Amino acid sequence: TWTTAAFVEESIREIRARVGEKRVLLALSGGVDSSTLAFLLYKAIGEQLTCVFIDQGFMRKLEPERLLKLFQEQFHIPVEYVNARDRFIKAIADIIDPEEKRRRIGHEFIRVFEETSKKLGHFDYLAQGTLYPDVIESADTNVDPKTGERVAVKIKSHHNVGGLPKDLRFKLVEPLRKLFKDEVRKVGRSIGLPEEIVQRQPFPGPGLAIRILGKVTAEGLNILRDADLIVRQEINQCGLYHDYWQAFAVLLPIRSVGVMGDKRTYAYPIVLRIVTSEDGMTADWARVPYDVLEGISNRIVNEVKGVNRVVYDITSKPPGTIEWE
Ligand code: XMP
8 A cells, every 4th residue: 555654765766776965956936846856855865966046036925934934944954045036027118928927037037047057067967846747748858869768948937838958958856756646735734745735726826927817916926925825824723725726816907986984095906716626627716705805805905905896706717817917
């Protein structure tokens, strides 16, 4: 029978056998896959591993800080933190088109990744949190036709944007490649990852940048981060987090009139997007209890400056998508 302890031991042996004395690069994203991966690699090869965390500035409130703290203070795994917030926001300044926004974020990610990896020296291997379903999906694209070996052509955390440049084609270490998501979660839990990472809902690679419709500004990011945190807190508090595939906020670039105290307001609306789904391919809007919606709405309007209205998205997928961009 499969146990997490046996899996951890087996992968440590396998990683050592594959990598030998060579150096491995790993891009930490904050999800359960890359976090579990980092833990296994560090246990197996210690300082031969370099974890890089590229902060695009599009993560949820407090997540970059928590991730760094977890790795550095609890796991004692060194992390190379790259603050690329200004670069990313500049890269998409004035961009309204969703596809173009994603494309630019993807390209910027590859550029920062490339610069960082070159600065840190030579790496033979790239550790990727490839899971079993990804292996099947990318069966031919990742195999070097000459050697038959699996090589990195893309960065998994941004699988749908931009490939790696030719001179950056590392060999791959993929210790999670035989696992399904629920098994990764079990392993992650067994090595002490906090529940907020183990049970994290899917989060798009371009992050909050695609949840601010149209132009992304520092002001918009601050508003969305605060609203998004309230959504998470309220959904957690009523014990419904596990009932939903995703629950998040979207910021619209239009303003409407409201009244606060005896003053007229003219501010942005937040859209609540809360869905149920099996696999993200189709989804239904969640029948969230009214009192929960009420709690979220009251808190957002009262606590988040710049927002005076909260609306609930009642569109299923299809015809809607889960994200708004
Ligand atoms: P849509 O919006 O297409 O999303 O219904 C389906 C699922 O995919 C997630 N998503 C992404 N995940 N990189 C990712 O890793 C991305 O660029 C990306 N875009 C959407 C989305 O959150 C939902 O769970």
